[in-house]
Amino acid sequence: MGKKLSVHVKVHKEDEYVGWEEKKIQDNPDYKNLWIFIDINEKRLELIDLDRNEILKKYVIASGKPNTPSPIGNWKIIGKGRWGKGFGTRWMALNVPWGRYGIHGTNKPNSIGWAASHGCIRMRNQDIEELYKIVKVGTPVTIWGGPFGAFGNGFRVLKPGYRGSDVYEVQRYMKKLGYYPGWVDGIYGEGMKVYVIRFRKKHNLKITHDIDREFYKALGIELFE
Numbered sequence: 001m002g003k004k005l006s007v008h009v010k011v012h013k014e015d016e017y018v019g020w021e022e023k024k025i026q027d028n029p030d031y032k033n034l035w036i037f038i039d040i041n042e043k044r045l046e047l048i049d050l051d052r053n054e055i056l057k058k059y060v061i062a063s064g065k066p067n068t069p070s071p072i073g074n075w076k077i078i079g080k081g082r083w084g085k086g087f088g089t090r091w092m093a094l095n096v097p098w099g100r101y102g103i104h105g106t107n108k109p110n111s112i113g114w115a116a117s118h119g120c121i122r123m124r125n126q127d128i129e130e131l132y133k134i135v136k137v138g139t140p141v142t143i144w145g146g147p148f149g150a151f152g153n154g155f156r157v158l159k160p161g162y163r164g165s166d167v168y169e170v171q172r173y174m175k176k177l178g179y180y181p182g183w184v185d186g187i188y189g190e191g192m193k194v195y196v197i198r199f200r201k202k203h204n205l206k207i208t209h210d211i212d213r214e215f216y217k218a219l220g221i222e223l224f225e
Contacts (some may be wrong), residue, residue, distance in 0.1 A: 032051070033049065033050040033051045034047060034048065034049060034050065034056075034134070034135055034139050035047075035048045035050050035139070035140050035141075035142070036048075036077075036103075036135065036139060036140070036141040036142070037141075037142050037144065038061065038063075038070075038121055038141065038142065038143045038144065039144050040061075040063035040064070040069075040070050040072075040115075040121075040143060040144065040145045040152075041144075041145065041146060041153070043060055043061055043062065043063060043112075043113050043114070044058060044059070044060060044061065045058070045059045045060075045061045045103075045121065045123065045131075046058050046059075047059075047131065047134065047135070056134075057130070057131065057134075059123055059124075059127045059131070060112050060113050060124075060127075061103075061112065061113075061121050061122060061123055062106070062111045062112050062113065062114055062115070062116045062117050062121070062122035062123075063115050063116075063117060063121060063122075064115060064117050064118065064119040064120070065115050065116065065117065065118070066115065066156070067162075068117070068118045068119045068163075069119060069145070069152070069164050069165075070101070070117070070119050070120070070121060070143055070145065071094070071096040071098070071099075071101050071119060071143060071164065071165055071186075072143050072144065072145040072146075072149070072150055072152055072164075072165040072166075073096075073142075073143060073150065073165050074140065074141070074142050075094040075095050075096060075140070075141045075142075075143065076094070076095055076138055076139060076140050076141060077092050077093065077094065077103075077135060077136070077137055077138065077139045077141060078093050078094065078095045078137060078138075079091075079092070079093040079137060080092050080093075080132065080136075080137060081093075083104060083105065087104055087105070087106070087107065088104050088105020088106045088107060088122070088123075088125050088128060089105045089125045089128065089129055090104060090105050090125075090128040090129055090131075090132040091103075091104040091105075092104070092128075092131075092132065092135070094141060096186075097168070097185050097186055098163045098164070098167070098168065098185050098186030098187045099119065099163055099186075099187075101119050101120050101121075102120055102121070103120070103121040103123065103128065103131070103141070104120055104121070104122065104123070104128060105122070105123055105124070105125040105127075105128040105129070106122040106123070106124070106125070108122075109124055109125075112124055119163075121143070145165075148223045149169075150165040150166055150168065150169040151165075151166050151169070151221075151223060152165075152166070154223060155212075155213060155216055155223065157210050157211065157212045158170065158188055158210065158211035159188070159209065159210055159211075160188050160189070160190070160192075160193055160209050161188060161189075162188045163186055163187050163188070164186060165186065167186045167187065167188050168184060168185070168186035169221070170211055170216075170219065170221070171184045171185070171186070171192070172184050173219045173220065173221060174195060174199065174219065177219070177220075179195055179198065179199045179202075180192070180195045181195075182195070188211075193209050196209055196211060196215075197209070199215070199218070199219075200215070203218040205218060
């Protein structure tokens with residue numbers, strides 16, 4: 001019985017602290033209009049005060065590996081929490097439709113500065129703890145991956161099982177042309193494979209599930225700097 005009570009008290013104190021922290025952020029007039037900009041090429045996160053047009057903080061980050069890229073695009077923080085030792089000390093969730101992505105700490109500090117994650121933005125624990133105290137739920141986040149928008153630094157060959165902003169964009173183009181009735185969710189799942197094959201047959205392309213340069217061209221997607 002005593003053990004259960006101690007756990008309850010611990011959780012209550014944690015909730016109390018989080019509530020206090022959120023109130024301090026909300027009441028701080030210096031940090032009402034913030035924006036997080038992340039350059040995954042430079043492995044850099046900047047916290048920008050939009051009212052003052054000033055960079056408040058700069059941090060080095062780790063981004064997604066080539067086969068599990070970070071989600072390029074404009075997002076917002078939809079949740080904050082504390083994590084265990086395995087994944088660092090803080091977590092801030094992003095509203096990415098094709099998976100669970102966020103900005104978080106790490107127990108692998110040597111990975112910072114590299115393309116090393118499964119798509120999330122990793123920070124050193126002391127850095128994420130500092131950032132966590134400043135930003136609040138609803139803060140906009142831009143992840144920039146190169147000059148080609150959703151395609152970052154250029155096309156990658158998309159295969160079944162891939163996720164990302166480029167998959168999302170391909171689905172959007174296919175839907176606009178009437179070739180994809182499914183959900184535009186950024187996930188190249190089993191259902192999408194059928195429509196990729198149909199599109200290839202309709203345009204006399206070689207039959208494969210891959211979305212490659214000839215597929216992009218047939219869709220009308222071209223890259224311009």
